[in-house]
Amino acid sequence: MTDANTATAFVRTAMLPQQPPPISQRGVIKWMRENLFSGPLNTVLTLVGLAAVFMILQGVLPWLLHGVWTAKSLNECRAIITKTWGDGADGACWAVIHERWPQYIYGFYPSDQYWRPNLAFVLMLVAIAPILFGAVPRQMLLFTAAFPAVAFWLLWGGSVWLAVVILAGFALGVIALKLGLRLGGAILGVGAAVLIPVLWWLFFAGSAAGALDALAPLDLVRVQSDKFGGFLLAFVIGICGIGFSLPLGILLSLGRRSDMPLIKYVCVGFIEFIRGVPLITLLFTASFLLSYFLPPGTTFDLILRVIIMVTLFSAAYIAEVVRGGLAALPRGQYEAADALGLDYWKAQRLIIMPQALKISIPGIVSSFIGLFKDTTLVIFVSLLDPLKGITDAVRASSEWNGVYWEPYIFSGSIFFIFCFGMSRYSQYLERKLKTDHR
Amino acid sequence: MNRTVFLGALTVAGLVASFASASTLDEVKARGVLNCGVNVGLVGFAAPDANGKWTGFDVAICKAVAAAVLGDPNKVKYVPTTGETRFTSLSSGEIDLLARNSTWTFSRDVDLKFTFTGVNYYDGQGFMVRKDLGVTSAKELGGATICIQTGTTTELNLADYFKTHKMTYTPIAIKTDAEGKQQFLAGACDAYTTDRSGLAALRAGFEKPDDYVILPEVISKEPLSPLVRQGDDQWADIVRWTENALIAAEEYGITSANIEEMAKGTTNPEINRILGTEGNLGAMFGLDKEWAKRAIAASGNYGEIFEANIGVSTPIGLARGLNAQWTQGGLMYAPPFR
Structure with a gap:
């Protein structure tokens, strides 16, 4: 439309296509400039960090990559690594996990009965589903209530x-x-x-x-408690502890806030005593001191004793966490419950606890995670926990004498998966229950 | 004060209960299974295999006692015990017998109220060094850094040894053998010290065991012995003489291979008395005639047990040394069966 020889001022009529921002202002480079090299100090820190990461990877990566998964002994592992990667090569011997897998999972549980812990584990998932997720039908809670007995029968026979x-x-x-x-x-x-x-x-x-x-x-077939070990043991103790300590902890926290002096002081005494004593001491008491006082011959199951102690220990901590939640509730909530004419238990159930527990979720879950990890302490009372008990036993066989990192990395990863899972669930629950008005 | 009274009452109740209890032998027979305390895992001495079957030098003692008392070497419940819990387990009655390479010392015998039933392995503390260090004797270790487990008798022995020889050293404290191995292999210390059987077992797990030497000096006496609670002499006798039967069996050439043959009767009356074809020694401590025969048949005589678990043909490769029969210049000496 515009002629070449008309001397009108230049007016652009068509929109220019949008240009990409300059290279220093976009993409990876911009991100790196802003986040990694934004000043001299950050630049130095980034370089140091990169060097550290590089050095760690340089040491660990070949070791991981040279890993051997099938071998019958540590020496065979080493022979395979030398053969494949040349002299002086270093590698992980994951074969120890592969070979001793059943021991890590079930301990010495009879191998023809492995279906029982497996089934119990699947049923456990079914049983906790209605507790964890609201979408599951409420009738399932009946099964949840029956689950401890079912699991007891399946595991011990x-x-x-x-x-x-x-x-x-x-x-x-x-x-x-x-x-x-x-x-x-x-x-x-x-x-x-x-x-x-x-x-x-x-x-x-x-x-x-x-x-x-x-x-x-x-x-x-009856399976004695000394056959339990590895992650089976960790799960039995962990899940029982978690399952029983929450209700007990709630009752204790209510008891501590009670107006009735007897109940109050019993609860305070219990909580303060248990929290003042290390878990190992309680386990020792359960496993050895008890035998001095009971008449000889009347032993009762070691795992049961440990579960009781772990539950009591965890309940004391849960009680304090829940008490924190109770203390955070405004006084008006209690008064509102009273004004509605609700009795104590109804007020707790309908008004107080739902709010108090919601506030205490992070604390409760971190107690649970702590409890689950503390199950490895049972090695001190001669139960074969997955981290040290089974590992020591495996390392004591002449085939695997000398492995060090692999079992620890393996057990650590399993613990991480479950603890991380618990933590993610608690965050999901917090988001779901978030009803505040920010 | 009330609490003290209460605890006191409980203690008294516990004591009364334990005095009133039946003998260990009756308890074990009634239970039908021997509760045997073993190491959580020590190469060659006690370790469960992939199927949970325990084997090892100490385990063989448990099996022999179970065979003698209950007639079946498999009727044993192995209770893994740690260094901290072993003695408590025994005195609290959780286990009937502790076969966990424990050193026989005065205070354990007298103060802790145990009865050691006789040395089944004479150990002693030694040193292991890298071969290329060029050290051939512990006396050349002056100024060395030494990895040592804390809180053990070995720590005190080490201090004594260096003091007597007017040498200095830098201790590197470690917690377990597995950790010590990592430190030693990484070069954190020049020498590693613990019982010589432990050193041999540790070296067996090295990638290049031949690059390391165990120095000839033995700087302490570590007689390892099974033990039982004090106060039940019948039970202590049973364990002691089961061990003696295994040792005597080696001396007289009774092996798991020829035991059936010999049990038909031999010209040697001592063998006949051990195997129950002559006299009835077992009845004197409440067992039958063939108790020793079953004990020996369980995993062979002392020499066979030694060779199968820790001897030169195994990766641990311990020579008999002090643990040879007295006829071979060792210290294994069973009193007469008479």
Whole structure:
């Protein structure tokens, strides 16, 4: 449209295509300039960091890459590495994990019974699903309630009826509570709910289990506690500890804030005592001191003793974490519950606890993670934990005498996966429950 | 104060209960299984294999005792014990017998109230160095850095030895053998010191074991012995004489291969008494005639056990040395079966 010889001022009528920003202002280079080389100090730090990363990788990468996965002994591993990578080459011998995998996972659990821990693990996932995720049908909680007995039967074996009568005791307790509440109020209800199951377990459960067993024997091979080891043991102790310490911890935290002096001081005493004593001391007490006081011959299961101690230990910490959550609630919430005419338990259940627990999620989960990692301390009471117990046992065989890093890296990775998973879940839960008005 | 009274009452109750208890032999027989404390894992002495079957020099003692008492070497429950828990496990009654290469010392015997049933391995503290260091004797180690486990008798022995020889050294404290191995191989210390059997086992796991030498000096006495609780002499006798039977069996040439043959009767009355074809020694401590025969059949005589687990043909490769029979210039000497 514009002529070449008309001398009008230059007016651009078409939009120029957008130019990319200069090379120093975009992409990787911009990011690097802003984040890595933004000043002399940062430049130096970046270079030092890079050098450090390079040196670590230079040492570790060949070792990882030269890894051998199938061999029968450490010497065979070394022979393979020398053969493939030349003299003086260094490499990881993952074959030890490959060869001793069942021991790391199940300890000395009989190999023809591996399906039992496997099944128990899958059922555990099913049982915790309704607790973790709201989308799962609520009826599943019934299975969750029955799961401890099912798992006990699967893992230790014996007659199924033992587990059934133990569960029946709890069911009786629930029925007694409901009937008692209807007929005679809270005191009768709670009294009956405690008394009737105890009477059942003490006097009738044994003979009932025997009779049922005679009628319809349904037995699994018994597996003694000393056969448990490795991650099976870590999971049994960890999950029991986590499962039982949360309710116990909540009760303790409520007890500590109670107006009734007896309950209050018992709870305070318990919490302060347990928190003041290292876990190893409690484990030692459970495993050795108890045998001095019990009449000889009456041993009760070592794993059970350890679970009890770990649960009590964790419950004391959970109690303090939950108490923190309770303290963070505004006074108005308690008053609102009172104004609605709710009794103590209803107020706790409907108003106080949902908010207090939400506040305490990070603390609770870090207690759980700590508990799960502390399960490796059971090596001190002669149980074969996956980190040191099994590793020492494996290292003591003449084939694997001399491996050092591989078992630690392996156990560490497994622990990391589960602990990281717990931590991610807690963050998901926090986001889901976030109802505040920022 | 109330708490003290309460604890006191509990202790008294515990003591009364333990006095009233049956003998260890009856308990083991009633239980049908021997609770045997072993090392969590020490190459050659006690280690579970991939199927959880325990083998080793110390484990063989457990098997022999179980065979003698219960008639089956497999009726053993192995309780892995750490250095910290071993003695508590034994005195609390968790285990009936501790076969965990423990040194027999005065205070353990007298103060901790145990009965050591007889040395099954004479050990002693030694040094291991890199071959290219050119050291041939521990007396040349003046000024060296030495890796040593803290809190052990070896630490005190080391200090004593260097003091007597007027030498100095720099200790590098380590916690476990596995950690010590890493330090030593990385060159953090010139020499590594622990029991010589431990040194041999450690060296067996090196990539190039031939690059390291164990120096000839033995700077301490470490008689390793199984032990039981004091106060039950019958049980201590059973363990002691089971060990003696294994040692005597080697002396008289009874092996797991020829034991059935010999049990038919021989011209040597001592062998006949051991194997129960003459007299009835077992009845004197509540066992049957063939207790020793079963104990020897469990994993062979002392020499066979030694060779199979820690002897020269194994990766550990320990020579018999002090642990040879007294007839071969060693210290293994079983009292007469009579």
